[in-house]
Amino acid sequence: MNSREDEALARAAVAALTGQLALAPKPGLPDPRDLNARTTHADHRALRWSAKALTPGLAAMAAAARRTAEPTPALRAELGAIGRCTEHTLTLAGGGHRGALWVLGLLVAGVAVESGTGGSASVTRVRGSGATTQDARGRAHRITALARQLAAHPDRGAPPRPTRGSAVSVKYGAAGARGEARAGFPHVRRALDALGAARAGGADEGQARLDALLTVMSTLQDTELLHTAGPIGLRQVQAGARAVLEAGGTATAAGAEALAALDADLHARAWSPRGSAGLLAGALFLDALAP
Template identity: 35%
Template sequence: MMLTDRHADTRAQPLLPQSPHLRRDELAQQQSLRQQRAFCLTVGQLALRSLYRELQLYPKPGLVSPVDSGSHADMDVVTFMRSLFALRHYFIRITQAGMAGTEFAVLKQLGMDAERAMLRATAGINTHRGAIFCLGMLCATAGYCHARRMPLSAAAIRASLLIQWGDGLSRHMQDRAVTSHGTQVAQKYAVSGASEEAALGFPSLFELALPRFLQTLGAGRGYDAAAIDTLFTLMATINDTNLYHRGGLAGADKVKTSARQFLDAGGCATEDWRERAISCHSAFIQDKLSPGGAADLLAATYFMHGLSYLR
């Protein structure tokens, strides 16, 4: 049987070669996606490592460490490790969302999902609520800057955070439910909380904590000493709603006074700094005081320092 002309034409139709330009574009796009995924993974790992370093640090007055549970009877280092494992995907996802320049409502939902995962892992214990918010926003901003070929400097991160999500953060601060401990404390004692700190571009992080961390490092006193000096600087300065909730005005004042005394005596530049920090730790435990807000900002300091080495 003879083939019709139509069949013959179809059979003989040569396959058109793919344009080398299109092929190169596809390969470039695939490489770009791989690089973006790798960056998000790196940032997510940095966030977890920053929280882990804060957890491992000792002595941290009133706070959980591998040595003891500080002022907390309901959590220990294992509780925190469970929480970190539950958050391992969150920081990657919020970095990806930041790359896309997504609206604040999406970032907020990712944070709420992460908080639920944390509470499931810890049987309802709040280990990292503040860090989910603070570090989450910093991860998103790092993604935003990287996708637009902007430097990952402290100045660029802070400016981009305010430009891209400042309005959303301000509304978040105003709309927060009054049922949270932080909001109740802020209203009762007329102090600012984590939401206001974020809406202002984390001034305590960028203007106090990070400069002090770099100052101690630059003096050659080591990573742990830099972290302790930074923690005490934050304790002496910020209005930590965790402290007002646990110890009222007297407790918050005691923490600030103790931290200032530690710093005025030379901080970690003195030979006996560890003994003085442990003494402060014992005093905080006795009064059940825990500067959790300062710990969150210390983790953020670790994160920003590590971020400066990424490209």
């Protein structure tokens, strides 16, 4: 049975995901503007609906991790089994969010393991609270380190067939979702630093989150982009994200103009940096945790 703490962690993770979905304009990614477009509004509505279907699975992952209180191979296997059941539920609810489930599942488990070893499991909203504190950064590092230890174990119950993401990773030598987790989610940590820096620089919350997303996009070897656009397309998207940040970020007129250009280009080409979206959701989840 899940505890109130486990349910709270799951709800916080889903809130981070829906917060990412509500952000606009996100270059190449679904956002609320799609509700005004006949060809895509159903997709965005389905994504918002299916995000809520993650809650039971994430709560079960938190409960398993809290009970085990160590990043063991057995816990990794249990998380994998819960994850596959949750993916089936997602499909029934409209699909999407498989990448976010991987990120949020490991991070939720990391929080629960940490709380089982004397850490705090409290969750609070920090929207607009300013730069990330040193204590909050330290806690985020501990959680991502635990997630890294979990990801290092093989998922003994995983089907033998490769996923599209793993196949693309092998083809192009990209880290992919597994590599990101096994490195301790460096792009989640970079997004957290970008959030803090943008807030400290006077950006509003939406602008700070967009800057965090662009920070991830500027360096992530996104396997979805590699699949659809190839290495040249990936580098073009990374350069476009860097151009926005180098122009001063989305809080500046030059940065907003560069963002609009990148957004128009990605939508015209149907290129979607989905991996960056899931990692931003992970950063927003950690951002919502009390230090």
